[in-house]
Amino acid sequence: MSYFTLCRHLIAATITALFAGATLADTISVVTSFPKELTAAYKKAYEAKYPQDKLEILNKNTAAGIAYVREQPAGSRPEVFWASAPDAFEVLSSQKLLVKIGPGSPSIPAKIGNYPVNDPEGFYRGQALAGYGLMWNTRYMDANKLPAPKEWADLVKPVYFGHLAISSPSRSGTTHLTVETILQGEGWTKGWAQVLAIGGNSAAITERSFGVPDGVSSGQFGIGLVIDFFGLAAKNSGMPVEFIYPSVTSIVPANIALIDGAKSSEAGKRFIDFTLSEEGQTLLLQKEISRLPVLPSIYAKAPAGYPNPFGGNIQAKVNFNANLSESRYYVVVSLFDQMITFRHKELAAAMKAIHDAERRLSGKASAQLDEARKLVLSPIVDEKQISDKKLLELFKAKKTDAEASKTKVKVEEEWASRAKANYARAIELASAAK
Amino acid sequence: MVAIAIAIATFLIVFLIGPILTVIHTAFSDGSGGFTLAHFSAFSEISLMRESFANSLFVAGMTVLFATLIAVPLAYLTMRFQFRGAVLIQTLGVLPLIMPAFVGAAAMQLIFGRSGAVNLILNENFGFGLPIMEGLNGVIFVETLHYFPFILLNLSASLAAIDSSMEEAGQNLGASGWRLFRKVVFPLALPGYIAGASLVFIKVFDDLGTPLVLNVTNMLAPQAYLRVTSIGIEDPIGYVICVILVIFSIGAMGGAWWFVKRRDYALVSRGGAQAPKRQLTSWQTTLAYGWIIGVLMLVLSPHIGILLMSFFKVWSFSILPEQFTLAHYATVFSDSKQMIWNTLLYCGLAAVIDVLIGAAIAYIVLRTSIPGRQLLDHLVTVALAMPGLVLGIGYLRAFRGIELPFGAGALTASWFIFVIAYSVRRLPYALRSCMAALTQVHPALEEAAENLGAGRWQTIRRIVIPLMMGGILAGFVTSFITAAAEISETILLTSRESLAPMSYGIYLYFQSIAGRGPGAALSVIAITLVALGTYITHRIAATATPHQSIGANR
Numbered sequence: 001m002s003y004f005t006l007c008r009h010l011i012a013a014t015i016t017a018l019f020a021g022a023t024l025a026d027t028i029s030v031v032t033s034f035p036k037e038l039t040a041a042y043k044k045a046y047e048a049k050y051p052q053d054k055l056e057i058l059n060k061n062t063a064a065g066i067a068y069v070r071e072q073p074a075g076s077r078p079e080v081f082w083a084s085a086p087d088a089f090e091v092l093s094s095q096k097l098l099v100k101i102g103p104g105s106p107s108i109p110a111k112i113g114n115y116p117v118n119d120p121e122g123f124y125r126g127q128a129l130a131g132y133g134l135m136w137n138t139r140y141m142d143a144n145k146l147p148a149p150k151e152w153a154d155l156v157k158p159v160y161f162g163h164l165a166i167s168s169p170s171r172s173g174t175t176h177l178t179v180e181t182i183l184q185g186e187g188w189t190k191g192w193a194q195v196l197a198i199g200g201n202s203a204a205i206t207e208r209s210f211g212v213p214d215g216v217s218s219g220q221f222g223i224g225l226v227i228d229f230f231g232l233a234a235k236n237s238g239m240p241v242e243f244i245y246p247s248v249t250s251i252v253p254a255n256i257a258l259i260d261g262a263k264s265s266e267a268g269k270r271f272i273d274f275t276l277s278e279e280g281q282t283l284l285l286q287k288e289i290s291r292l293p294v295l296p297s298i299y300a301k302a303p304a305g306y307p308n309p310f311g312g313n314i315q316a317k318v319n320f321n322a323n324l325s326e327s328r329y330y331v332v333v334s335l336f337d338q339m340i341t342f343r344h345k346e347l348a349a350a351m352k353a354i355h356d357a358e359r360r361l362s363g364k365a366s367a368q369l370d371e372a373r374k375l376v377l378s379p380i381v382d383e384k385q386i387s388d389k390k391l392l393e394l395f396k397a398k399k400t401d402a403e404a405s406k407t408k409v410k411v412e413e414e415w416a417s418r419a420k421a422n423y424a425r426a427i428e429l430a431s432a433a434k
Numbered sequence: 435m436v437a438i439a440i441a442i443a444t445f446l447i448v449f450l451i452g453p454i455l456t457v458i459h460t461a462f463s464d465g466s467g468g469f470t471l472a473h474f475s476a477f478s479e480i481s482l483m484r485e486s487f488a489n490s491l492f493v494a495g496m497t498v499l500f501a502t503l504i505a506v507p508l509a510y511l512t513m514r515f516q517f518r519g520a521v522l523i524q525t526l527g528v529l530p531l532i533m534p535a536f537v538g539a540a541a542m543q544l545i546f547g548r549s550g551a552v553n554l555i556l557n558e559n560f561g562f563g564l565p566i567m568e569g570l571n572g573v574i575f576v577e578t579l580h581y582f583p584f585i586l587l588n589l590s591a592s593l594a595a596i597d598s599s600m601e602e603a604g605q606n607l608g609a610s611g612w613r614l615f616r617k618v619v620f621p622l623a624l625p626g627y628i629a630g631a632s633l634v635f636i637k638v639f640d641d642l643g644t645p646l647v648l649n650v651t652n653m654l655a656p657q658a659y660l661r662v663t664s665i666g667i668e669d670p671i672g673y674v675i676c677v678i679l680v681i682f683s684i685g686a687m688g689g690a691w692w693f694v695k696r697r698d699y700a701l702v703s704r705g706g707a708q709a710p711k712r713q714l715t716s717w718q719t720t721l722a723y724g725w726i727i728g729v730l731m732l733v734l735s736p737h738i739g740i741l742l743m744s745f746f747k748v749w750s751f752s753i754l755p756e757q758f759t760l761a762h763y764a765t766v767f768s769d770s771k772q773m774i775w776n777t778l779l780y781c782g783l784a785a786v787i788d789v790l791i792g793a794a795i796a797y798i799v800l801r802t803s804i805p806g807r808q809l810l811d812h813l814v815t816v817a818l819a820m821p822g823l824v825l826g827i828g829y830l831r832a833f834r835g836i837e838l839p840f841g842a843g844a845l846t847a848s849w850f851i852f853v854i855a856y857s858v859r860r861l862p863y864a865l866r867s868c869m870a871a872l873t874q875v876h877p878a879l880e881e882a883a884e885n886l887g888a889g890r891w892q893t894i895r896r897i898v899i900p901l902m903m904g905g906i907l908a909g910f911v912t913s914f915i916t917a918a919a920e921i922s923e924t925i926l927l928t929s930r931e932s933l934a935p936m937s938y939g940i941y942l943y944f945q946s947i948a949g950r951g952p953g954a955a956l957s958v959i960a961i962t963l964v965a966l967g968t969y970i971t972h973r974i975a976a977t978a979t980p981h982q983s984i985g986a987n988r
Contacts, residue, residue, distance in 0.1 A: 029930060035946030039931075040769045057931040059942055063664035068929075071667055073835060076844060139751035140549060170664065203548070206649045207656075210945050217947050219549035219751025234947045238748050238757065288948035342482045342652065409476050416481050 026267035029056040029078035031065045031259075033173065035210070037233075037288040045283060046274050053267050061209075062088045062173035069097055074261030079268030082275075084130055084227060084254040085173025087180075090326040092257065093123040099258040099265065101125065104276055108294050112251050112309055114319035117294055119255075126253025127275050128284055129292040129309050132178040133245040135231035136223040137216050146222055151246045152182055155223065156197035158355035162348075163222035164202040165212045168341040170333045172209030174227040177252060179336060180325045185248035185318040188386060192379035198225070199340035200351025200376065217241055228307070232290035250320035251309045253294060328386060330395035335381055338415040343423065350376045350423040353430035361433065368433035372426040380415045439798050439810065442791055446813045449858050453828025454680065454820065460831060461673035473670040482652065483671070487678070489570060490654040494638040496574045498631050501582035504729055505630070509586050510615065511722050513593040516711045523726065527583045527590075530733055532964040533740075534919045534937055535580040536643030537957045540944050541739025542576055543567055543648075544749055551753040572648045577638045579733055584637070585630035592626020593619070625694045632690035636683045640821030643921035647944065654679060655823055655922070662827055662926075667834070676824040683819040737961070743954035762951035770956060772932055773939035777918050777960070780849065780935055784856035785913040788864035789906045791857075796868040797898065801877070811865070818862040825855060826926035847929040855927060856917035863916060864909035871905020872898070915964050936960045 032039060036059070043055045060068055062083045069077055069092065081092060092098050100122045103110075108126070109117060117126035134149055141148065146163060149155055155164055169176035183191035199205065203221055206212050213230035215221040217239040231243030256275055258268050274280045281293040285302050293299065296310045307314050325332075340347060354376065357369050385391060394411065397404035464470035477483050512523045530538070545551050546566045553563040566575050596619065604618035620627070642655045651660065654675050661672035714722060744762050746755030795810045829851060836845045845851060875898060883893045899906070921937050928938045936956060943953025 035949060036769070036942055036952075037946060037948045058929060059931055059945075060663075067664060067667075071834075076847075137751055143751065171660070204649055207646055207651055211649050213947055214944075214950070217750055218544060218547075218950075220543060220547050230947065237948050239947065240748070240750050342485075406472070406476060409480060413479055413481065420481075 026052065026264040027054045027056055028080060028264060028267045028271050029058055029262070030080040030082055030271070031058045031060055031069060031078045032080075032082040033060065033062045033065060033084065034082065037286075038291075041283050041286055041289060042275065042280070045279065046271060049274065049279070050270065053270065055271065061171060063170065066091055069259055070095065072261075076263065077259050077261045079259060079262040079264055080256060080271055081124075081259055082127065082254075082256045083173060085177055086252055086255060086322050087176065087326045087329055088173050089119065089124040089255050089257055090322060091329070092259075093119070093121070094326075097260055098123040099260045101258050101269065101272065104273075105295070107297065108276070109296065109310070112253065112294075115250065115252055115322075117253050119257075124255045124257035125272070125276065126294045127256040127272075128254045129251050129294055130174070130254050131228045131245050131249045131251045131292075131307075131309070131314055132174070132181060133226065133228055133231060133243055133249060134223055135213060135216050135226045135234065135241055135243045137219050137221070138240045138242055140216075140219050140222045144222060148242065148244075149223060149246075150244065152194055152198070152225075152248055155201060155225075156194060158358065160223065161201045161352060161355055162203050164198060165204050165206060165215050165221035165224045166198060166202050167206045167209040167212050167225075169336050170341070171207055174209045175225070176329070176333060177250075177320075177325075178225055178227075180332060181250045181318055181320060182248060183332070184321060184324065185250075188383045189379065193377040195336070196339065196347070196377050196379070197351065199336075199344065200347045202344070202348070205341045205344050229289065229291045232307070233288050236287040236290050245307070245314050247317050249314070250318040251292075251314060252320050252322075254291070327392060331381065331386065331392060334395065334412055335379060335415065338412055339380060339419045342416065343419050346420055346423040347376070350426040350430070353427045357430040357433045366433045368429045372429040372433065375422040375426040375429070380418055435798060435802050436804055438794055439802075439804050439807065442794060442798075442810060443813070445791070446810070446817075446858075449854050450813065450817055450820070450825075453825060453832040454816075456832040457673050457676045457824055457828045458680070461670065461677045473674050477671055477674040480671070483657065483675075486652050486654050486657045486675075489652055490639055493570055493573050493577070493653065494635045497577045497581065497638045498634050500574065500578040501585050501634050502627075502631065504578065505582045505585035505589060506620075506627070507722075507725060508729065509589040509593060510619070511726070513590055514619070514712060515714050515722070517714070517722070523586075527586050528968065529583075529737065530580045531583055532915060532919065532968065533580075533736065533957065533961050534643060534921050534940070535576055535641060536647040536921055537740060537940055537944075538580060538736030539572070539576045539644050539647040540950075540953070541736040541743060542572075544743070545735050545739050546575070547572075549751050554751070554753050567648070569648075569650055570653075573645050573650055573653070576644050576648070576736075577641065579736070580644075581634045581637055584633045585627065588626040588630035588633075589623055590626075592623040596622045628690045628693055632686045635686045636819065636821075639682055639686075640679050640823055640922065642823055642925065643941065646925075647941075655821070658823055658827070659926070662830075667827075667830055672827065676821075676827055679821045679824055680819075683821055687815075687819045740954045740957050740961075743951060744958045747951065759951070762955040765952040766955045766959065769952070770936075770939050773934055773936045773956070774959065774963075776849070776852075776933065777935040777937070777963075780852040780856055781914045781917040783853045784860060784917050785864070785910045787853070787857040788861050788913040789868065789910045791861060792864035792868040792909055793872075793899070793902060793906055795865055796872045796902075797894065800869070800872050801880075814861050814865050817858055820859065822855075822859060822920060822922035823926065825859060826923040829855060829923075830926065846927070847933075849933050851927050852924070852933070852935065855923045856920060857913075859920070859923070860913035860917050863912040867905045867909030867912065868902065871902040871908075874905075875901045911967060914967060918960065918964055 039057045039059070043057065046055055047053065058068070058078055062085050065081065065083060066088055069081060072078070081089070089098070102122045103118045104125050111117060112129060119125065136148065144163065146159060167175040169179050179195055182195055185191065186194055204215070206215065209227065210230070212221070212224035213226045213234055216224040217234040228243065228245070231241065234241045235243055256272050258265060258272060262268055276295070278295065278298070281295040281298045282301060283289065284291040284293045285298065292307065292309055299306065299308045299311065302308070354369065354372055357366070357372070361369065394404060394408055397408070461473055462469055462471070464472065508523055511517060512520050543550060547553065548563070548567065550567070557563050565571060600622060601614065601618055604614050609617055640655050642659055645651065645653050645656045651657065658672045658675035658679070661669045661675070742755050743749060745758055747757035747759045749755035795814065798804060798807050799811050830846055833845045837843070838845055838848055838850070879901070880893050880897055883897045888896065919937060921941060924935060924938045925941060928934045934942070940953050940956050940960065943949035943956060
């Protein structure tokens with residue numbers, strides 16, 4: 001009976017496949033938030049050079065990647081963690097999940113600006129450099145008659161209302177860096193005012209950092225706050241977009257690290273060395289990748305006009321403080337979500353009311369409008385509270401700590417309802433302003 | 435037989451009931467094993483969660499409403515009127531289902547989005563745009579176009595089963611047109627409608643891919659996903675959301691069941707003459723064709739969008755894409771052959787498991803007197819109401835740390851988990867087909883074989899299975915297709931790229947700018963494969979059916 005022969009063959013095939021999976025080659029699992037073009041290029045090049053190794057890509061956004069590594073038992077963790085946000089690596093190394101791999105090649109500079117390229121303690125290395133900037137769709141800008149922006153501060157202008165897009169730091173490590181860069185560059189209060197105004201002017205707060213460049217290149221949004229390679233890659237693959245670095249930017253390394261408790265650490269190290277070799281660094285220049293190598297000699301091969309952080313055509317005014325960023329990471333992330341992501345509709349409405357009032361009053365001073373602005377644009381947690389150790393500790397507490405998580409939920413809920421009330425009051429004030 | 439029944443029950447308990455109970459247990463557990471409602475009160479205190487809950491309900495409800503508006507006229511037109519577009523409608527019924535909803539969402543952004551083709555045209559000519567794809571609207575729009583076939587198919591089946599004498603009686607009493615439909619036809623077809631509508635509600639309520647692609651996070655399914663992936667598998671709120679999803683799914687199914695049971699819909703004569711198809715007047719014909727062509731264009735728009743995306747390099751702030759290229763297909767074939775193979779392997783194996791178990795359960799329920807055999811049927815029905823997200827989270831939690839033999843690694847990081855997850859969730863479809871097929875086989879045929887000296891196994895092998903083949907194949911295909919388009923579980927269970935099936939590959943490709951084209955190309959390949967599979971089985975089923983009737987006559 002052919003039906004049963006079929007079944008027998010299927011069972012045999014299943015068993016064969018099971019054993020085929022358990023071959024002897026070293027498998028290097030790489031947890032990364034990088035797009036498929038980049039990982040595919042490295043996989044191809046690396047496996048061609050080291051045929052005995054197999055590269056496994058585990059594509060996760062940074063936060064999910066950290067959670068994944070943390071939840072794997074020692075001994076079956078992935079080998080390599082490869083992502084943009086330096087704070088992610090701080091989190092991993094502070095939880096003792098990384099192996100010390102030392103500083104690496106001497107031809108890679110120790111610092112970019114004031115920022116160390118490699119982890120001073122030797123837990124992770126810079127693999128590429130990234131700056132944050134603005135990307136816009138030229139067709140969209142022409143159609144809506146919008147001027148090209150130069151600085152973050154430009155984005156708070158009424159003309160850009162409803163044309164911006166930004167992601168949420170809780171979902172995207174790179175967006176967290178952008179926000180933290182603004183907060184460090186402008187100071188806590190002024191920085192938040194800018195971030196809130198940008199959020200209010202945004203058409204959407206996207207789920208992943210990629211949602212922003214994606215929306216800009218397809219013309220859904222006019223301007224997006226993106227990490228440089230998104231903008232450069234889109235431009236280099238023929239999309240009608242432009243990208244600039246504003247002056248309040250910081251150049252920080254995208255890093256790579258060896259995870260502690262992995263199966264094939266040796267092979268993992270081999271892959272890390274490959275990504276930092278001349279060959280591995282050159283891959284970064286590919287059109288659809290367009291990232292900035294850490295090895296200065298590579299820039300000689302780059303096409304004309306390629307940004308070079310070592311040659312001085314990017315001005316980075318902010319010296320990014322990774323320790324400060326890490327210490328308040330959870331609070332900043334949660335604040336952003338409670339004030340902007342989850343209250344975006346209300347925030348945008350308040351922002352619109354303020355823009356309308358400004359237009360109506362045409363520059364005339366108004367106490368009500370000032371009050372409305374203050375309500376919308378001040379962070380719920382002020383400068384003094386953010387240096388409060390107790391608050392920071394509360395947000396770092398382990399999730400299984402039921403008491404702490406309950407208090408945290410309460411604090412967050414209080415922020416959320418205050419933000420909502422502030423926005424509602426601001427709309428009243430702004431529409432009544434005279 | 436008893437041994438098989440026990441084996442199947444064990445399979446269902448380990449891979450369906452167990453993980454669900456783990457999820458429910460975690461939602462009510464206080465960390466040290468005690469019972470607590472603290473997580474639920476925490477959930478209800480978070481305004482975002484309350485909002486997500488309301489949004490999910492709103493989206494699911496509105497989708498049912500719009501899907502009804504599309505599906506009911508279509509079903510009524512084709513079943514009750516002489517109509518040349520019947521093939522068109524049949525196509526309508528399957529087309530959306532063969533593509534994951536989130537794939538359609540990506541294409542529909544480019545057509546109906548803020549700067550999509552439609553809004554660009556509107557803006558240029560009339561100076562206004564339609565916010566169809568903004569926020570919740572977008573989710574409702576995409577889901578409506580994706581899921582209305584459930585109502586269409588169920589309602590059509592129901593309409594076909596109504597005895598024509600009922601309508602004739604209504605007509606004799608002077609009812610016609612709208613009145614006849616409202617007072618006679620629709621009430622009689624209500625069971626089919628309710629079944630379809632409750633399915634739509636459940637599917638939309640637990641869909642994860644569409645809101646994620648449209649950047650809508652304030653709904654329950656995305657919140658559960660975000661919670662579990664970024665905060666970790668320990669986060670209790672994620673489990674609370676899962677429990678709510680389960681309650682609503684079971685509630686919708688149970689509600690539908692109760693609604694139908696409450697009244698007697700049985701007709702005295704069933705399966706009698708089909709209602710005669712009436713003529714449409716000329717303006718009615720115009721209206722009907724207009725409606726159908728309009729819906730067809732809407733339904734086809736994501737497919738066309740995806741096709742265009744796969745062949746062109748740039749589609750940005752323009753009505754049509756630019757720069758024709760075949761490079762996207764080249765990329766897919768050089769980088770993602772593995773994913774195509776994975777889909778065939780996982781979904782194929784899952785569908786095989788489904789028809790094996792489905793046929794076995796059908797036989798046990800209909801042909802044996804094993805006590806408690808109905809329980810197997812009920813267990814499988816649980817899978818129908820179980821959101822993929824919940825099952826995925828349940829698997830990650832329940833099978834955490836379980837290692838496979840022969841050094842094949844953790845169960846949750848192996849490809850078996852996909853096969854198991856897909857087979858468990860798609861089992862109800864295969865079971866329905868097998869049940870239907872076996873019901874049509876008259877026991878007398880088996881008795882005849884046994885009288886001639888055949889043993890039970892021989893009878894099953896030589897008589898029952900060949901006669902059920904049409905239904906088994908139909909079950910295989912339904913399981914296969916729906917598993918290939920599954921994304922909620924897939925996103926959660928994919929631990930490494932080399933294990934990923936096509937649906938995940940498409941999702942991943944859509945996460946980078948240069949990946950949009952290859953993602954669309956992979957979607958086109960997936961849709962083609964699935965469509966081809968559907969067509970081939972239709973052919974096989976068509977040739978298998980006469981064989982069955984010959985057998986029945988003998």
